[in-house]
Amino acid sequence: MPRMLDVSDDVRAEIGDEEAERLLGGENAPGSYDCTSCRTPGNTERERTSTVLFVGEETAVLAFAHAACIPSQVVPVSEEQLQGAVRSITGEQGGAPAAAAAPQAPPAADGPVQAELGVTSGLVLIKDELIPALVVEPLGPIARPGTTGPVDVFLPLLIEQGFAPVASVEEVPEPNPGWSVLVAMGKLHAILQPAVPGAKASAWWQAHQAMQVADDWRAAVNKTKRVLVLAAPVGTIGQQPREDLLREALDRAASRGQLVAATMPLAGT
Ligand SMILES: [Zn+2]
Structure with missing residues (x-):
């Protein structure tokens, strides 16, 4: 048929x-x-x-x-991500999916950031609209590639790559061309960064295991087809158990000049 x-x-x-x-x-x-x-x-x-x-x-x-x-x-997608997607498609879930706030995979070794990144999903209210967001915070200070630090240059590196400083969490930032968020099989797989010419997009951050997201977050993404990605230096946001507390932490970070953001479409759209 x-x-x-x-x-x-x-x-x-x-x-x-x-x-x-x-x-x-x-x-x-x-x-x-x-x-x-x-x-x-x-x-x-x-x-x-x-x-x-x-x-x-x-x-x-x-x-x-x-x-x-x-x-x-x-x-x-990367091969590792694909294997995750295959497990997800075939329903072979290895262990319980991590809570939304669990620390996730390190990016590729040649990426701009060489430390574990914690990624949290949540809905952020901007101008009466609930925007699906990801909050990215490294688990340690980020040194410029090729150096050993100790200066944390996480935000300057992201600004160099097109993220915008956020003075207050009241505006939806501009899209960052080439970046996207891979949501597949209803789970969060990766944040992809632009390919260098001639190469495929690569993962800036990739979940060790496809990350379970809340139903309302997934519903919001299916509606907007966009994700607001917010990033702050280590120790700025922390693990927030509720969305109102997450928002307070984001507002605090913004007022101190410790927050950058970019809007990203879903990968492939
Ligand atoms: Zn559908």
Whole structure:
């Protein structure tokens, strides 16, 4: 039975015409699936469905999403992330997902930052709108690459890379071109930074294990398709158990000139 599948040109180029036709003919497509974007069930026989191809360095994984959620597309990811996505797709969860505030993976060794980053998800109220946000705080001082510090240059490094200083958490900052947030299978996988010319986008921060996010955060992201990424030096925000306390900590950091931010689209959109 034919499926209501969208296969974009770039997905077709990766999987080949033969496989694309098999999918469209229903041979290789699932009936029902969990949407890779909103995580709710979908059905390729009853609703328009986007094919989403996650491509790592060595392997690729085909996933499905409601066409209303995201268009058919190729999403470049690191191999490690892809393995996480595969585990997520196939439901082999290794252990309980970390709480939203758990410290997460170090970025790639050649990235601008060489320390563990803590990433917390939360909703931030700006002009009567709840904006899905990620708050990034290193677990130690960040030295400029190639030096040993001891000066913490986390914020200056981010400003050099297009983040804007935040004087008050009342404005949504400008998008930072090339940066994006990878949310797949309803979980947070990574913050991607622009590729150097000729290379794929690479992970600036990557979850050790795909990070569970709250339902209301995911719902907000599905609506806005954008994430506000806020960053502060070590010891500025800390672990806040509630969103009102998180907001107070952000306001305090902003008033002291210790907060930078950028708006990022979802990866692949
Ligand atoms: Zn969906």
